[in-house]
Amino acid sequence: MTTPTFAPATEPGCEPFIALVTAPIDLAQLVQRVSHASVGAIATFLGTVREFNDGRAVTGIDYEAYEPMAHREMDAIAGEAAERFPGVRVNVVHRLGTLAVGEVSVAIACAHARRAPAADAMRMVIEELKVRVPIWKREHYADGEFTWVDPSGNPR
């Protein structure tokens, strides 16, 4: 006779899943990947292209990355989150290429047995991503102009 075995709720998080993609991001896939019977809370973050930035009508954004380093930094951030919030399961997917208003540029999912570490890890990952990961965006405006965004002047 076999008894069902349960992984303890404190089991270490899965290996973080990190990706840079050009196709639209499916949040459900990230949620699926961080889900686990030991998980009680999943916090997610989506960054989307806004129609207005700094008062200018935006028609689209080109995202460009130093891909291998961006992947490394995202991986490092996920590792730091796992160190600070033991057991957290982290997924980060960033999109590259040209995005229209309303499209998702970045998706983060953090799962944990409890809600505070799930939410705090999610917040940590997006904040660190914004300051460290070598990704750039060029905004296109309704008047035909475009410019690389310098977040020191244009925080989102």
Added chain:
Amino acid sequence: MTTPTFAPATEPGCEPFIALVTAPIDLAQLVQRVSHASVGAIATFLGTVREFNDGRAVTGIDYEAYEPMAHREMDAIAGEAAERFPGVRVNVVHRLGTLAVGEVSVAIACAHARRAPAADAMRMVIEELKVRVPIWKREHYADGEFTWVDPSGNPR
């Protein structure tokens, strides 16, 4: 000749969408409902049924609510979030009935032009929900026992 009109990025949030449901919750629907061209960030929270709570193997959870009051309190919380984070768009859906391990019991989506208010509103909504909304859960354990959870002893 017509010029395209853009809603200002500071436009008020939509009316909050609040629901108590018995069918599985579809996060994509919540994300869809809070999405808007003025939105730059969407923070979501999912509560899921864990296989272990307080060291006991859980096989399922029954959720019960004082439905009209639960709806009112969730609505009040969304209203308070909108007051504290002007422009935030809030969706809250709580499931009732019997849930298996891994199923989603509550889903929250908060959207805003910027990430801090989106994430802070999400956090505020789940914290307030946990202390005010008249919903109860009865955990069923692998050993056949079951009990109404008193969060003063079993915080998640």
Added chain:
Amino acid sequence: MMTIPVLVFASYADAFGARTVQVPVSAPCTVADLVSAMRVLPGGDRLPTKPLVALNQAYAKMSASVQAGDEVALIPPVAGG
């Protein structure tokens, strides 16, 4: 005397063996009076010292007065999410 129907849920419903408890009280009556009257009913000994009470679907103080026709509910420790 009047009889106030009180909605009970979860562990309180188990304690009283019902979803609604008919509570005899004398008018005028406060929330505190109502809770006291419930304590002496079968199962009422399982109520905590200060149970939460909702009056017309909003949390009420112990000093709030209860009128015939009010929707009254006893709220066990909540555990949503």
Added chain:
Amino acid sequence: MMTIPVLVFASYADAFGARTVQVPVSAPCTVADLVSAMRVLPGGDRLPTKPLVALNQAYAKMSASVQAGDEVALIPPVAGG
């Protein structure tokens, strides 16, 4: 003398009109030396005072030494998310 290929992105790529800039420097060379050498190249006047530099895909200090064969990149202000 040696020539270090430096990867540039976004506004820096626009400034230099290329994705990779061949930078002549004398060995031994630090990150600071490399940045100084880039300033005198066409477009190099558009670099900020202290541009971020990555050495082998990790942020590097201005004092770090650059070897032939290292992967070097100039990192404009990041704006992901």
